[in-house]
Amino acid sequence: MPLDMETAVPPRAVRLRADATRNRERIIAAAREAIVELGPDVALDEVARRAGVGNATLYRHFTDRTELIRQVTLSVMARTVKRAEDALAQEPDAFTALCRFVLESADERIGALCPLLSDVFDRQDPAVVSQVEQMQRSISAIMERAQSAGQLRTDIAVGDLMVAVTQLTRPLPGTCCAGFDRFVRRHLQLFLDGLRAPSRSVLTGEAVTLEDLQARQP
Amino acid sequence: MPLDMETAVPPRAVRLRADATRNRERIIAAAREAIVELGPDVALDEVARRAGVGNATLYRHFTDRTELIRQVTLSVMARTVKRAEDALAQEPDAFTALCRFVLESADERIGALCPLLSDVFDRQDPAVVSQVEQMQRSISAIMERAQSAGQLRTDIAVGDLMVAVTQLTRPLPGTCCAGFDRFVRRHLQLFLDGLRAPSRSVLTGEAVTLEDLQARQP
DNA sequence: CGGAAACGGAGACTGATTGTCCGTTTCGGA
DNA sequence: TCCGAAACGGACAATCAGTCTCCGTTTCCG
Numbered sequence: 136m137p138l139d140m141e142t143a144v145p146p147r148a149v150r151l152r153a154d155a156t157r158n159r160e161r162i163i164a165a166a167r168e169a170i171v172e173l174g175p176d177v178a179l180d181e182v183a184r185r186a187g188v189g190n191a192t193l194y195r196h197f198t199d200r201t202e203l204i205r206q207v208t209l210s211v212m213a214r215t216v217k218r219a220e221d222a223l224a225q226e227p228d229a230f231t232a233l234c235r236f237v238l239e240s241a242d243e244r245i246g247a248l249c250p251l252l253s254d255v256f257d258r259q260d261p262a263v264v265s266q267v268e269q270m271q272r273s274i275s276a277i278m279e280r281a282q283s284a285g286q287l288r289t290d291i292a293v294g295d296l297m298v299a300v301t302q303l304t305r306p307l308p309g310t311c312c313a314g315f316d317r318f319v320r321r322h323l324q325l326f327l328d329g330l331r332a333p334s335r336s337v338l339t340g341e342a343v344t345l346e347d348l349q350a351r352q353p
Numbered sequence: 354m355p356l357d358m359e360t361a362v363p364p365r366a367v368r369l370r371a372d373a374t375r376n377r378e379r380i381i382a383a384a385r386e387a388i389v390e391l392g393p394d395v396a397l398d399e400v401a402r403r404a405g406v407g408n409a410t411l412y413r414h415f416t417d418r419t420e421l422i423r424q425v426t427l428s429v430m431a432r433t434v435k436r437a438e439d440a441l442a443q444e445p446d447a448f449t450a451l452c453r454f455v456l457e458s459a460d461e462r463i464g465a466l467c468p469l470l471s472d473v474f475d476r477q478d479p480a481v482v483s484q485v486e487q488m489q490r491s492i493s494a495i496m497e498r499a500q501s502a503g504q505l506r507t508d509i510a511v512g513d514l515m516v517a518v519t520q521l522t523r524p525l526p527g528t529c530c531a532g533f534d535r536f537v538r539r540h541l542q543l544f545l546d547g548l549r550a551p552s553r554s555v556l557t558g559e560a561v562t563l564e565d566l567q568a569r570q571p
Numbered sequence: 572c573g574g575a576a577a578c579g580g581a582g583a584c585t586g587a588t589t590g591t592c593c594g595t596t597t598c599g600g601a
Numbered sequence: 602t603c604c605g606a607a608a609c610g611g612a613c614a615a616t617c618a619g620t621c622t623c624c625g626t627t628t629c630c631g
Contacts, residue, residue, distance in 0.1 A: 329547030
């Protein structure tokens with residue numbers, strides 16, 4: 136009887152070679168940066184170039200652009216959840232935890248999550264759905280702790296935070312980004328100040344959750 | 354002696370026909386919307402389509418994309434200056450004037466100003482330079498009044514305000530904007546709350562002026 | 572009412588992007 | 602160390618979107 140049959144490798148039939156997995160990661164990382172910088176319509180050749188691989192390698196790993204974006208988004212969401220959990224666990228002060236999470240998310244180019252809200256994106260995909268739920272949970276945890284502590288205004292929800300952070304950290308189109316990060320920090324800081332309790336104004340409309348964001352196509 | 358010589362029509366040799374001026378305005382308006390929505394690289398055919406004119410008409414009025422963008426930018430800046438002056442003159446409360454200016458600017462798609470910061474843009478153009486200066490002046494006036502009144506934090510400048518407003522009001526890529534405006538209002542409101550004095554945190558870096566924004570190409 | 576000005580659709584041209592082919596290199600097990 | 606399979610990358614053909622022009626038709630205005 137041949138060995139290695141039924142050895143618990145459900146998703147992928149065979150193990151990837153070491154360089155293959157390495158390249159795969161590189162491509163995803165390069166794609167994340169490139170998408171944030173040039174938008175979701177980047178030339179795939181450009182992504183390959185940044186990843187330091189030939190374009191054929193990219194197409195070997197991802198059948199098309201949609202699949203690549205899917206993987207990038209999953210990866211970004213996973214990292215985001217990780218950061219949220221770390222911030223919550225490691226920061227004793229509730230509002231400090233929120234600030235840390237926001238600033239770290241900005242550094243890690245969370246703007247790449249934009250395609251998540253795009254119509255091209257498959258909202259049914261179970262992997263995506265579960266990841267979104269997890270993200271909602273972990274960020275809520277941070278916000279709720281800060282709200283309970285009376286440090287964060289209570290008329291906002293996860294969607295408000297994430298969309299604003301995404302928007303503020305998006306690169307301006309057509310500009311080289313030298314020095315731009317300096318400004319972004321300031322703007323995030325100002326926005327965070329606006330989030331503090333007691334609130335200084337009355338917001339219009341309802342608090343926005345991640346579900347709200349995804350559900351609003353006609 | 355033939356009439357109509359020396360009759361103070363310095364820029365344009367002959368009067369435009371009524372439908373021509375109308376179309377010209379339509380194109381600029383359509384371009385403003387399209388640039389905000391799709392970025393400064395929109396297909397010009399798309400702009401023509403939105404304006405409800407043939408593409409040939411667009412090319413007849415604007416020799417190339419650069420010229421079109423230039424005109425759009427000048428137009429947006431002029432409207433912005435107007436709004437700033439109105440808000441300052443008509444609103445007795447200093448912070449209310451600022452809020453009004455910000456919210457109105459958002460409605461009027463000030464995000465179209467992005468190309469102003471782009472590398473493609475001619476920074477030497479006298480019309481542009483003077484318009485930028487005027488904008489700087491009129492917005493400063495609003496901010497300084499609010500700062501003198503102790504309502505606005507003093508560690509920010511015009512660039513901070515404008516970039517943040519631009520970012521927060523940009524449409525998410527690839528989404529139909531139904532209901533998005535609702536969120537934008539909330540985010541602007543939160544940001545404005547963060548601008549109020551007394552400041553709730555210490556900002557990193559220096560206050561950003563419009564000049565800073567334009568000067569940062571390597 | 573007539574001439575000039577302006578219009579718009581169709582289409583040629585161009586440059587960029589995609590996705591495949593195939594000879595070469597690299598991995599990893601024996 | 603060596604060999605077969607797996608993975609790689611450059612180059613190329615096909616496709617596509619965007620730009621800009623041509624020309625017959627319509628619209629303005631004196």
